[in-house]
Amino acid sequence: MQHSARHTSISSSAKSAIIFVIVAGVLGCAVWLGWSLLHRKYTLPTFSGLQSSVKVSVGITGAPESLDIRTTDDDSLDRVLLGNVYETLLKRDDNNKIQPSLASSWKVSEDGTTYRFNLRSGATFADGTTITSSDAVWSLQQIITKKYVGSDELSALSNVESDGNSTLVLRLREPDPRLLAKLTTRIGIVYNQRENIDYAKQASGSGPFTVSQWQSGKQLTLSRNDHYWGSKSKAKTVTVNFAADTTELAKALNNGQIDAAVALDQSAADAVKDDGIVKKQGVSNRKVVLAFSNNTQSILSDKRFRQAVRYLIDKNAMTEALGGGTVMTGPLSPLDDGYQKTDETFGHDIGKGNDLIKYFRFRVSRRPLTFVYPKEYGSQIGEQVKQTMYAEPAYSDVSVSMVDDATWSKTVTQDRQYDFTIYETDGEDDLDLLMDSNSYIGFVSTDSQNAWSKALKSFSSDDYAKNFQSFIGTLDDDSPVDWICTRKPISAYRSNITGVPVNMTYTQLPLADMTTTD
Numbered sequence: 001m002q003h004s005a006r007h008t009s010i011s012s013s014a015k016s017a018i019i020f021v022i023v024a025g026v027l028g029c030a031v032w033l034g035w036s037l038l039h040r041k042y043t044l045p046t047f048s049g050l051q052s053s054v055k056v057s058v059g060i061t062g063a064p065e066s067l068d069i070r071t072t073d074d075d076s077l078d079r080v081l082l083g084n085v086y087e088t089l090l091k092r093d094d095n096n097k098i099q100p101s102l103a104s105s106w107k108v109s110e111d112g113t114t115y116r117f118n119l120r121s122g123a124t125f126a127d128g129t130t131i132t133s134s135d136a137v138w139s140l141q142q143i144i145t146k147k148y149v150g151s152d153e154l155s156a157l158s159n160v161e162s163d164g165n166s167t168l169v170l171r172l173r174e175p176d177p178r179l180l181a182k183l184t185t186r187i188g189i190v191y192n193q194r195e196n197i198d199y200a201k202q203a204s205g206s207g208p209f210t211v212s213q214w215q216s217g218k219q220l221t222l223s224r225n226d227h228y229w230g231s232k233s234k235a236k237t238v239t240v241n242f243a244a245d246t247t248e249l250a251k252a253l254n255n256g257q258i259d260a261a262v263a264l265d266q267s268a269a270d271a272v273k274d275d276g277i278v279k280k281q282g283v284s285n286r287k288v289v290l291a292f293s294n295n296t297q298s299i300l301s302d303k304r305f306r307q308a309v310r311y312l313i314d315k316n317a318m319t320e321a322l323g324g325g326t327v328m329t330g331p332l333s334p335l336d337d338g339y340q341k342t343d344e345t346f347g348h349d350i351g352k353g354n355d356l357i358k359y360f361r362f363r364v365s366r367r368p369l370t371f372v373y374p375k376e377y378g379s380q381i382g383e384q385v386k387q388t389m390y391a392e393p394a395y396s397d398v399s400v401s402m403v404d405d406a407t408w409s410k411t412v413t414q415d416r417q418y419d420f421t422i423y424e425t426d427g428e429d430d431l432d433l434l435m436d437s438n439s440y441i442g443f444v445s446t447d448s449q450n451a452w453s454k455a456l457k458s459f460s461s462d463d464y465a466k467n468f469q470s471f472i473g474t475l476d477d478d479s480p481v482d483w484i485c486t487r488k489p490i491s492a493y494r495s496n497i498t499g500v501p502v503n504m505t506y507t508q509l510p511l512a513d514m515t516t517t518d
Helices: 002-039 075-081 133-145 246-254 266-271 303-312 315-321 350-364 379-390 405-414 429-434 446-456 461-478
Strands: 055-061 090-092 098-100 103-108 114-119 157-162 167-172 209-215 219-224 237-243 260-264 277-281 286-292 369-374 398-403 420-426 481-486 490-494
Touching (some): 055 246, 098 103, 114 133, 133 157, 133 167, 237 246, 246 266, 266 490, 303 461, 369 379, 379 398, 398 405, 420 429
Parallel strands (some): 055 237, 369 398
Antiparallel strands (some): 114 167, 157 167, 219 237, 277 490
């Protein structure tokens, strides 16, 4: 009996000890879990096994030669790294609207010269260190002092400072109503000032991915950032394969070399086999523009002649010849900042076009007009412009030259030996081009320049919106170019793949949601 009582006592003590250890362990885990979530510095080891080990791939055109986003002026670099590896103070969503990113909120002074950004609590770099306002200050100072790509966009900036660990203050010499938009680009990146990497071959920021492998001009492998402060990427790795053109992308998808291809044109999408493939058409603000030489040696330097051409051009037919898109009614697309739906001023109207062009009948017969454009657009575009300009009463001959990119650059942008040409641009990028009288467009207009200057000097967002609309109306009337259409990118992917980006894929490529249903 005594032995039995002693055994019972020992068993009770052991059970109590075991219970104590379990409770202590649970409480310890709870404390550690609370601290980790508060500081967002470590991933949860107990849950890491539940994260997906899926590997997916996507194909795009345009291959950067270097990963150094600070010094390499290449839009394809922004496309693959921004939002994936690097994050900016503000960002664009897939409808091109400005949204919070590393800055969770902001406030602008009444005179438009002071911006206060509240940084997101708990945001970290890929090494797990917390992002503070000093990182943002250092990043902007580096961009300006080392003249990184885009630094000229910050010419109005007079001072950058921290107000505590979580508030960034920007002070301007003069108002810059486009500053928020600029901070969605590479000049808004917050770099890790403690990072010591070869930026040409490596990239590390605060985004949902890190770069695990890079083959210049061929392939970029992105791996899940386990320290990411937001929602983790659904796939363990996403490999971005670079192709020379969309035809090559279609072939790679058909051959099973990639899981998805984005920003396809209609002909490439048609070349993708339908078996087990999903195709979705998105929207973008990539514009195809018929440009006029405003050089005084060209008859297109006359505003009335440019207006006449805009009336005579059938933009629906031209859009179809370009492979499809959304016909534009003016300088802005529906996804551009400041867009307001208005009636088209220069819709296809042969009668109005003829009334304007009659005045120039003798002058245009003196020499042929030249239409120089990249051969990728095909012969149908050239033929349409040629037939339009030769019809009565213009009777103007048009000499059409389809050339390679190098020849186009030399003939058009350097030598400026053209009357008509075609270029593509994203969003409002062409406004700076058009308002630069030294550009190859050569557009000079006191009315447009004054309206542009007034918009840029606006103190508030409301004033800017009003002044910007006035400028757009003046620019549309001056007709330095004819805005034809916006592209509709097509994404094609295997039916077991989800999260493939569809909208705005010419300029951004958010890949964190891409995964497989298998």
